[in-house]
Amino acid sequence: VEANMSASNTSNVSLGGYGELHYNNIEDNESIDFHRFVLFMGYEYSDDIRFFSELEVEHSLAGDGKPGEVELEQAYVEIDLNDSTSVKSGLFLVPVGILNETHEPPTFYGVERNPIEGKIIPSTWWEAGALINHKFADGVSFDFAINSGLEVPNDAGVYDFNIRSGRQKVAKANADSLAYTARLKYTAVPGLELAASVQHQTDLTQGVLNADANLYTAHAIYNTGGFGLRALYANWSIDSAEAEATGQDKQDGFFVEPSYRFTDKFGIFARYSEWDNQAGDSFDTTMEQTNVGFNYWPHEDVVFKFDLESRSGAQDGDGFNLGVGYQF
Template identity: 40%
Template sequence: MKSNVLLILLKVEVDIHRYVLFIGHEFNEYLSMNSEVEIEHAFVQEGEGELEMEQLYLEQNLAYLGINNTFIKYGTVLMPLGITNETHEPPTFYGVDRNVVEKELNANTWWETGIMVNTALGGGLELTAFGHTGLETDGDGDIRDGRGKVYKQDGTNVAYTFRFRYTGIPGVEFGLWHNHQTDINNTPGAGNIPADLWGAHINMSPTEGFGFKALAGTWQLDCPSTHACATNGREKIWGAFIEPSYRWSIGGPLDQSIGIAARAGAWNDKADESAKC
């Protein structure tokens, strides 16, 4: 006599995935302090969980000097790159997790320490310029792993970020951005690795009706032969995605809405690999 037993194991797990706390203080109409702290998985112990200070800066409004629509941030600031890095929590995007293209291409969430100037040029055009600390890789060209996260970070390799943003059409944003790294190498005596990121995006996110997002960008690394990135394909990195969506207003006391979205994207963090074969 034979008997078959089907054993089904169910795993029940509860996890506080992410908690974000934003604290700010306005000293007066021209000077304020802002900070953002994030904790993942409830606590930090034996390599599990994360506790991070993602923003900590003073913001100065230069209107008291007669310079209107111009602000300066001093401290640790989110990088002005792409769509989601500066506004990276739901419901600013569809789904629970951010799109993987920006996660890999723009190293979301990415923050650095420095001085950022933001000024409105008129007609819906805005310019952001940021001088800041740079990436620190081990010569392999891995952009995401190169984030120092302002933990005893080397401040000698200065980097620069520039962004033009147009918001002259209500509900629509166009962006062009560039990041220059003077040296992403963290191995002394092995030679510098300059790197440049170029990208653009469109973000159309109405409260109801048709929406659309698209982003494309590419990294170019100048890798000496002494570094792994000269042969592992990471001298060139690219990524792009599109995301059409539609949102309906369902009203109610909370003015609620519901939406659907579809996303298609591609990326390659070793796009130069074929040239090395």
């Protein structure tokens, strides 16, 4: 396409974005980082066919020798087959957990995301493939996806079987061993969301070690009046002698997060997180983290955040975090 040919005017285009600036001060280690800057772009082809995308600049600066990167996190075509069934084809967010699909800063408490959806569920986590969504009834929906799989390091190094390092991000990804993801979601009661997902990876090492694995995760979100509660559990079970040798055949964690929103503009929260990426060993490798703090929303889509952080268990450290976030 060139200038004279008509690129779309903007009538069927949707645009949006979000971003978050973080100041972290943990054990006198002070850093400031525009962690995420995101553009959404969508297009409505017809009532039944649409495109959606999310493009992110992480850490503000991407290039040779620079700390950040540019990431395509969503880019799919969605086709409605009928009123209750639709199919996504392309690159999409894996339907697991709370934050993986909804991670705009004004939607959650805490400067940093909860550690479970990072260390156990490797959010932000996207794969390529096809996903079918079916609504059984108002507030009951089911997703099933065939998607590209993880490829965890397996070269006898320190990152072996590190789930987070296994994300190929659909960038010239090895597609030897695919994965299957299913989710059931219940939102029929106002204020309540319950969801559970299972994912089967046919081989986490993409043909090298024949390490099939299953992820089980469930979460609850409940809001009534100003009171809110979020809780999530996630568990990896990896069928591999190599993973077993280091206790990485089990990797799990959970968090609970009660909160109270006094007004539209102000709310407080506390969050306790506990996780273990070597839960299969007999050593004490459990990490613990507690955050307490507040959100201030001058507008529903703009947020200032503060929280105190205390790390314990197999890790240590105290400090605080400050953040600014927005979405549109």
